[in-house]
Structure formats: structure tokens, C-alpha cells
Amino acid sequence: MIPFNKPFIIGNELRYIEEAVKSGKISGDGLFTKKCQQFFEEKYKFPKVLLTTSCTDALEMAAILCDIKPGDEVIVPSYTFVSSANAFALRGAKIVFVDSYKDNPNIDPEEIKKHITSNTKVIVPVHYAGVACDMEAIMNIAKDHNLFVVEDAAQAIDSYYTFSDGTKKALGSIGHFAAFSFHETKNIIAGEGGMLVINDNKYFERAEIIREKGTNRSAFFRGEVNKYGWVDLGSSFLPSEIISAFLFAQLENLDTIQAKRIDIWNRYLQGLKALADNNFIQLPIIPEFATNNAHMFYIVCRNYDERTSLINFLKESDIHPVFHYLSLNKSEFFLKDNLEIDIPNSDHFTDCLLRLPFYYELSEEQQQKIIQRINTFYQNK
Ligand SMILES: *Cc1c(COP(=O)(O)O)cnc(C)c1O
Numbered sequence: 001m002i003p004f005n006k007p008f009i010i011g012n013e014l015r016y017i018e019e020a021v022k023s024g025k026i027s028g029d030g031l032f033t034k035k036c037q038q039f040f041e042e043k044y045k046f047p048k049v050l051l052t053t054s055c056t057d058a059l060e061m062a063a064i065l066c067d068i069k070p071g072d073e074v075i076v077p078s079y080t081f082v083s084s085a086n087a088f089a090l091r092g093a094k095i096v097f098v099d100s101y102k103d104n105p106n107i108d109p110e111e112i113k114k115h116i117t118s119n120t121k122v123i124v125p126v127h128y129a130g131v132a133c134d135m136e137a138i139m140n141i142a143k144d145h146n147l148f149v150v151e152d153a154a155q156a157i158d159s160y161y162t163f164s165d166g167t168k169k170a171l172g173s174i175g176h177f178a179a180f181s182f183h184e185t186k187n188i189i190a191g192e193g194g195m196l197v198i199n200d201n202k203y204f205e206r207a208e209i210i211r212e213k214g215t216n217r218s219a220f221f222r223g224e225v226n227k228y229g230w231v232d233l234g235s236s237f238l239p240s241e242i243i244s245a246f247l248f249a250q251l252e253n254l255d256t257i258q259a260k261r262i263d264i265w266n267r268y269l270q271g272l273k274a275l276a277d278n279n280f281i282q283l284p285i286i287p288e289f290a291t292n293n294a295h296m297f298y299i300v301c302r303n304y305d306e307r308t309s310l311i312n313f314l315k316e317s318d319i320h321p322v323f324h325y326l327s328l329n330k331s332e333f334f335l336k337d338n339l340e341i342d343i344p345n346s347d348h349f350t351d352c353l354l355r356l357p358f359y360y361e362l363s364e365e366q367q368q369k370i371i372q373r374i375n376t377f378y379q380n381k
Contacts, residue, residue: 001318002366006359007184007191010253016245028238029218032245039251040195044170048198050211050237051244055154055181055194057237059087062150062177062196063122064210064233065203068093072121077107078329079346080126084152085328088122096120097329100345104285105129105353108345109137116141122148127156127171130187130295131286135161135174149175154194156180157187158258159293172197182247187261187295188254190247193239210234257360261294264362268297271371275299280378297356298324299374304351306381311354313377319370322355 020026028051037049052058068074070092076085078097085095098111105128112123123142125133135151142149156171157180163169172178182193198207208218214234219225250257269283276283282300286292301307307323314321327346328334356370 002320002357002362002370003359004320004322004355004357005185006361007189008360009249010257010360011249012252013246013249016249017242020241020245023241026241028240028244029221030241030244032241032248033239035248036244036251037195039248040197043254044173046170046173046197046199047201048204048207050196050198050207051239051247052179052194052196052211052237053239053243054183054192055152055179056083056087057235058179058194058196059083059150059152060090060235061207061210061237062179063087063091063093065177065198065207066122066148066150068121071119073117073119074122074124075112075115075120076124076328077105077126077128077346078327078343079105079128079325079349080152080328081154081325082328082331083154084124084126088124093121094119095328095334097327097334097341097343097346099343100128100349102345102348103282104131104287105346105349106131106133107138109134109141112138112141116145116147120145120147122150124150124152125175126152126154127159129284129298130156130159130171130293131284132156132159132161132171132290134287134289135169135171136163136289139174148177151175151178151197153178153197154181154183155186155293155295157293157295158254159295160291162289173199176200177203182250187257187293188247188250190239190243190250193243193247206232211237258293260360261358262292264358264367265292265294265297267364267367268356268371271368272299272374275375275378280381296358298353299356300349301352301354307352307354310374310377314370314373317369317373319373320357324349324353324355326350 040049068091074088074093101108153172159171178197182190209232217228220228327350
């Protein structure tokens, strides 16, 4: 059986968990949490990183930091995971869904422009498959209208954006805030886990407070105040040392993991290119300003029915691909209070996009089988 995803251990995960337990402190913000945060700050020049229990939590922290109030509008791609929108809806925001490009699931800046009103407060670009949105265009729109940009970088670890002047920046370091995920389906995993990146030092202190249940406990532990108490809104967003210990072992092997994933990605590309050349499928597009972090390999089928038959065909060979997001503008929750709106490109990806099995331990032999079966499926079309 070839599953869609398979969590893996690559180095010292279990040893570090044992170390954390034996150290006598397994709640948050211990040695391993600090090591992980430092790793990211150094490697990707993130001004400040706070580990969280999930990317969802990091997005919720960002929504509090943006001071979202009922009636504020937040622009989110319709083709994304629930959390990109839900984090802001929780604070009373009105979610304004906009469309993707025709040939790329990322949010289209021209569509963003059309949906800005005097109530717009935040834009949430989602770097789908770890491929950058057009951040220069998005940051310019945000500057013109005085908006926050919260990058949903859940899939975007170790990926970059190049500005038109040649400056290259890690995804997550460009907006005001960014949220990453270490869920077991991402490149670097910790089971559940995430982090918030804060790119403006004006928000460092408040972010710490929000993460510590609305208290200034972090400042207290640094000796900056002599008692701590309730000073702001917040929740319990910090992961235990057991999670951080696992994560740090993965981070020590980040380059190895990434090299392996790039190999897997390129093998899919080579094996399926001919089908794309013959217009049976569409392959991922990596714009010139973006890099490929090999988070996922997807194909876009010609229509919904063909995708369904391909899924069934592969399942007969015990290969388990998965489709992805159901356009959020068509979700039960959104339709309760809103009319059905038409977001055609997002709907197209909902109907036609198929994610192929992709995980660290996927063998070359398994991958050849997947590629061969897909080619066989299209032989008689
Ligand atoms: C995985 C994912 C999330 C959620 O991450 P969690 O860590 O599971 O909360 C949010 N947004 C996108 C785009 C994702 O891919």
C-alpha cells in the first residue's frame, strides 16, 4: 500500500524527547523551544519566532495582534485550508474570499485589488504548495491601503521570494506576521506544531503576552518585572518541550530532508511531463520570483469526472492520492450567512487538483509504480 502521507523519524527525535523528560521540565519555553526558535531566526533571518501548538494557533495570534474587531474585512483566498479564514472569523471579521490565478492556486493580486473597501484590514496570502504568492505586488497593495499582511506559510518552510530589485527573502519574513505548520503532513514535522514569525519589533512584546494566556510571564522569567499577571487578551499557545524536542531533531536534518524531497518532486516531474505536454494534465507552475520547497506534487486533471476515475484507478493498485481544498466560499459555515458567490478558478482546483503520495520515506520503486500507473490510465484517453 502506498499511503498519501507517512510521518517519519530521521535523527535524534526520541533521544531528545528522553532528554527533555529527564531534564525535569516538559512544559513550554524550555531549552528545545529556544533552540528551535533560534534555528529559524538565524537560518531565515526572521526577526522573532515563537513556537506554537499549531499553525492554526499562530494565525489566531496574528488575528489578535492585528486587533481584528467585528466588521473588519479580511481578504483570504477561497482555495485554502479552513484555518486561514477561521482564525479571523473567530474575532468577528467578515471574510472576503477572492480567487486564485487560472493556472496556479495562489491568490491573484488583481483580484485582491477589486475587493478592497474602507473596512479592509488584513490580506492573508497562502503560499500554496510552498510556492510564493506575488509578495511584491501584495505588499504594495497593503502599503497603499495601510493593511496588515499575514502570510499563511504553513507549507512554505525553506522557500523564497525574489523582489524585482533582486532581493531574495525567505517566505514568512515579508508580511507583518507569518504562520508555519509542523503538522505531520508538512515537510518538517512534530506531530502537531507551528510557529508565529513577527517581522516588526513593535509587536514582539504583545505577541509573547498573547501566547502566555494574556500574561506577562515571559518578561517575569527574564527578570524584567517582579510579578506577572493578566495584562491583555491571550490563550495557551505554547507547545510542550516534548514537541519542541522532536522538532529540533528534524531541524538538524532540514537540508537532508529538503534534498530528498526535491529528488522526489523532480522524479514526478520527469515521469509526468509527457502527459502535460500532450495536455492530459497540468503540472505545478513555479513563477520566476519563487522557489520550489517540494512540499507537494499535484497534477490538475481536465475535469472532475476524469479525476474521480483516476483516483479509483490508482486505488485499485493500492496507491492513495488525495484531492485538496473544497472552496471555502462553498462551505456550509460560510453559506449560513452569505449568498453563494462564484469563484471560478478556486472551483476548478477544487474539482480537478490531485495530490500524489509524497513523504520522506517514499521509495524510488514506489514512485515509479505511481508514475507508471498514471501513464497507463491516460494511454487510452
Ligand atoms: C496545514 C495548513 C494549516 C494548518 O496547520 P496546523 O498546524 O495543522 O494548524 C493552515 N493553512 C495551510 C495552508 C495549511 O496547509
